[in-house]
Every structure is written in structure tokens, then in C-alpha cells.
Amino acid sequence: MLSFVWNGIEWLLADIGGGELTGEISAHTHSKNSYELHFITGGSGELITENGAYKLAKNDFFVTGPYISHAHKSNASEPLTDIFIYIQKKENSRPNTFGKAFLDKNFFFLRNYSNTAAVKIFGEYSEKRSDWQSAVSGLMMYLLTDITRLYAPDGNDNYTSREDINTENLNDKRFVIIENEFLYNKNITLGGLSEKIGLCERQTQRLLLKYYGSNFREKKKKSSQIS
Numbered sequence: 522m523l524s525f526v527w528n529g530i531e532w533l534l535a536d537i538g539g540g541e542l543t544g545e546i547s548a549h550t551h552s553k554n555s556y557e558l559h560f561i562t563g564g565s566g567e568l569i570t571e572n573g574a575y576k577l578a579k580n581d582f583f584v585t586g587p588y589i590s591h592a593h594k595s596n597a598s599e600p601l602t603d604i605f606i607y608i609q610k611k612e613n614s615r616p617n618t619f620g621k622a623f624l625d626k627n628f629f630f631l632r633n634y635s636n637t638a639a640v641k642i643f644g645e646y647s648e649k650r651s652d653w654q655s656a657v658s659g660l661m662m663y664l665l666t667d668i669t670r671l672y673a674p675d676g677n678d679n680y681t682s683r684e685d686i687n688t689e690n691l692n693d694k695r696f697v698i699i700e701n702e703f704l705y706n707k708n709i710t711l712g713g714l715s716e717k718i719g720l721c722e723r724q725t726q727r728l729l730l731k732y733y734g735s736n737f738r739e740k741k742k743k744s745s746q747i748s
Contacts, residue, residue, distance in 0.1 A: 524611075525658035527665050528620030531611040534661065537646045539604035542566070545594035554610040556586045556623075558664070560636040564601040568593045568630070575630055577601060582634035584668065586627035604639045606661075623669045631671065638664045695719075696732070703744040711737045 523534040535555075539562070548569070551557060561581040568575040568583060570591045575583070577593065585591050595601040616624060638660050645656045695718040702709050702717065714737070715725040726736050733740055 523654055523657060525661055527662045528623075529616040530614040530620045530624070532661070533609045533611060534606070534646075534657065535609050536607040537605070537643055539643050540602060542593075542595040542601040542603060543597075546592055548590050548592040550588050550590050551585060553587050554612070556584060556608050556610075558606040558608070558639070558668070559583050559585070560604040560606075560634075560639040562602045562604060562636055562640070564595060565599045566593055566595040566601040570628060572628060578632075580633050580636065581631070582636070583630040584626065584628065586624075589628045591628075604636065604643050606639065606642065606664075608661075619666075619669060622672050623665060626672050629668075629672070638667070695728070699729070699733075703740060709741060 525532055525534070541564075559582065561577050561579055563579050564577075566577040568577055568591065570585075570589060575581075593601075610624065614620075642657055642660045642664070645653045645660070698718050699714065702714055706713075711722050711725065715722045718725065718728075720728065729736055729740055735743065
């Protein structure tokens with residue numbers, strides 16, 4: 522089963538399918554942490570949910586999340602064709618604000634949504650060509666981002682908090698400072714470096730050991746030898 526991480530959420534890609542729907546899929550609900558993305562690629566029919574009924578046509582799109590009762594049926598004279606993608610969130614996931622925006626929306630319906638990404642995902646998943654897992658994972662991350670942007674009422678940045686940005690970028694900024702200090706500051710000290718990256722000396726030593734494999738003194742010695 523393919524898994525991928527998007528905005529702090531580890532997803533399992535449980536199932537992908539598609540084709541012609543004849544008859545009716547009776548009312549059902551998805552379990553906790555389960556979401557199904559539906560892309561109508563042709564024909565006509567009807568979606569029936571606890572929130573109301575929706576006529577289905579080509580390029581309609583809807584998401585059914587946990588506990589939402591839904592059923593859909595196809596018109597006999599013009600059967601529905603669709604692609605569905607079924608994903609499940611792993612319990613140990615730690616979603617950021619943007620990821621939570623997707624998880625919090627248990628039902629969403631939209632007309633005239635491009636199914637290009639879904640068609641590509643279905644093709645890669647079905648054909649399983651070389652490195653199809655990377656292709657599907659990348660396309661799924663793009664698709665989830667695009668969908669979640671639609672949930673934002675006033676623009677694409679509403680669900681990105683300053684806290685998320687700071688958390689995601691803090692270590693990257695520290696690494697730049699560390700590398701520049703060792704490269705250009707001939708008088709670098711452990712205390713001075715710690716102050717610049719906002720950590721105590723013990724935490725700085727741990728960071729250096731974890732990501733560079735050397736403590737401060739060892740890294741300084743290596744840097745002086747190179748220069």
C-alpha cells in the first residue's frame with residue numbers, strides 16, 4: 522500500500538479505481554480518518570447525502586470524509602463514469618494548519634473542476650511504470666494542496682499561520698547561519714554561535730552532532746583545515 526506525507530499528514534493510498542457506474546451505490550459512510558475523492562468524468566446521475574441531493578455531470582467533483590452518509594446512482598440512458606481515490610490518515614500524523622483545513626472538511630462539492638491530475642494518478646497507478654510510486658505521491662500532494670486551497674474563503678494563504686512558517690523554516694535558517702559562521706567567522710565561539718541561532722550551548726552541541734556528525738571543537742578544526 523503506497524504511503525506519502527503531505528503537510529504533516531501521513532496518508533495511505535488505500536484504493537484507486539474508475540470506470541462506468543451502472544445502477545446505484547447504496548448509502549454508506551467512511552470510517553474515521555478516511556476520505557474519498559470523486560471525479561465525474563462523464564455521463565449523468567445523482568449524489569444523495571445527508572446535506573441534500575446533487576445532480577451529477579462531467580467535471581463535477583466531491584469529497585466524502587468520515588461519517589458522512591452518501592449514495593449515488595447513474596442514469597441508465599447515460600451512465601456515469603468516474604475516478605475515485607480513497608485515502609486514509611495514519612493516527613500518528615501531526616498536521617499543520619493547512620493540513621487540518623483539509624481534515625476538517627468532511628464534505629465538499631464543486632462543479633467544473635479539472636480532473637487532469639486524477640486521470641494521471643489513475644493512469645500511473647494502473648500501469649505501474651518505472652517509479653510510479655514517486656509520480657503518484659507527487660501528484661497526490663499537488664491534488665490535496667489544490668483542493669485545500671478551494672476551502673479557503675478569502676484566499677490561498679488563510680490556512681498558513683505564522684507559527685507553521687516559523688516551525689517549518691527555523692532549522693533551515695539555523696543551518697545557513699551555522700555554515701556561514703564556520704565558513705567566514707575566523708573567531709567563531711560556541712557561545713557566540715549559540716546566541717546567533719537562539720539555542721543554549723548544550724542544544725547547539727546536540728544540533729551539530731546530529732546534523733554534522735561533529736561537536737563544536739571538531740567542526741571548527743575541520744573548517745580551519747579546509748580554509
